[in-house]
Amino acid sequence: MHCLNRSFKYMMAWFESIYIADQFLWKYNRSLKKFGESSEIDTKEMILNQMRLLPSISAKDIAQSLGITSRAVEKNIKILREEGRLIRQGSARAGHWKVIDK
DSSP: OHHHHHHHHHHHHHHHHHHHHHHHHHHHHHHHOOTTOOOHHHHHHHHHHHHHHOTTOOHHHHHHHHTSOHHHHHHHHHHHHHHTSEEEESOTTTOEEEEOOO
16 A cells, blocks of 8 residues: 555646746747747647546646636637547546547
């Protein structure tokens, strides 16, 4: 049991470090954009990164972590599904996301 607890702590620390790095890159990329320039590609990639890290993450949680509206996340998810880059496996409540790398 102690070994499992330690593994869980390491895994959570790893996820936290990736999350912090992800947030830094997101803010850095946003600051480089010129006025009126689209950030749609970056937003979609950030959503995919979140789903790679936590396949059962909700649109609401993604929106909170990226600082955008949940509606914007839902629109991007729809686009990603239409492009064939994202698949929902299982039910809406208990399912998870599968990112298709092309």
